Amino acid sequence: SSELTQDPAVSVALGQTVRITCQGDSLRSYYASWYQQKPGQAPVLVIYGKNNRPSGIPDRFSGSSSGNTASLTITGAQAEDEADYYCNSRDSSGNHLMFGGGTKLTVL
Amino acid sequence: QITLKESGPTLVKPTQTLTLTCTFSGFSLSTSGVGVGWIRQPPGKALEWLALIYWDDDKRYSPSLKSRLTITKDTSKNQVVLTMTNMDPVDTATYYCAHFFSMVHAFDIWGQGTMVTVSS
Numbered sequence: 327s328s329e330l331t332q333d334p335a336v337s338v339a340l341g342q343t344v345r346i347t348c349q350g351d352s353l354r355s356y357y358a359s360w361y362q363q364k365p366g367q368a369p370v371l372v373i374y375g376k377n378n379r380p381s382g383i384p385d386r387f388s389g390s391s392s393g394n395t396a397s398l399t400i401t402g403a404q405a406e407d408e409a410d411y412y413c414n415s416r417d418s419s420g421n422h423l424m425f426g427g428g429t430k431l432t433v434l
Numbered sequence: 435q436i437t438l439k440e441s442g443p444t445l446v447k448p449t450q451t452l453t454l455t456c457t458f459s460g461f462s463l464s465t466s467g468v469g470v471g472w473i474r475q476p477p478g479k480a481l482e483w484l485a486l487i488y489w490d491d492d493k494r495y496s497p498s499l500k501s502r503l504t505i506t507k508d509t510s511k512n513q514v515v516l517t518m519t520n521m522d523p524v525d526t527a528t529y530y531c532a533h534f535f536s537m538v539h540a541f542d543i544w545g546q547g548t549m550v551t552v553s554s
Contacts, residue, residue: 328497380542412480412481414540416539422494
């Protein structure tokens with residue numbers, strides 16, 4: 327199918343590890359990129375490719391992929407990590423892009 | 435330093451055509467591997483990819499909106515223009531343009547976004 331599926335909401339205790347997942351058939355062929363969006367702000371790229379962080383993104387953010395699932399892991403979640411997270415990849419044809427429905431992360 | 439800024443009307447009437455301009459600096463859209471894309475986000479909802487134009491003028495559109503969208507570039511002005519025809523209230527959203535680097539296949543720098551309301 328040409329869609330990316332994310333859990334609508336995930337919570338994590340401060341300092342703990344959380345995994346946010348993104349499922350889609352196209353992820354068997356293409357990597358996902360991950361974006362963090364805080365209220366009223368534009369999205370920010372946090373992970374791209376196999377597991378790459380843009381400059382300025384803390385190393386507690388990491389990415390992985392297995393089969394049809396891509397994952398964003400935050401190791402030692404901080405209060406400032408509370409945000410919406412979106413995955414993005416190509417569709418199965420490779421010719422178009424798509425975003426997942428987003429996951430709202432709450433840091434307790 | 436790469437920056438992008440969206441501009442256009444804040445209010446359009448149903449059935450009208452929306453024209454948005456993305457003005458950027460810090461890169462050239464004639465450089466191999468570079469693209470500029472448009473993404474929108476209705477209030478309280480998810481991001482939706484709309485269109486992407488590459489340095490070589492290759493253009494890609496969301497299949498669900500392809501018939502309504504046109505993306506063009508003016509390399510000399512450092513601008514990318516998106517037009518969307520037959521606007522409807524469901525098209526009310528914040529519209530973002532973003533720098534796309536095909537080597538990493540990701541939108542690495544985003545504009546601040548511009549809110550467009552469709553209402554009579």
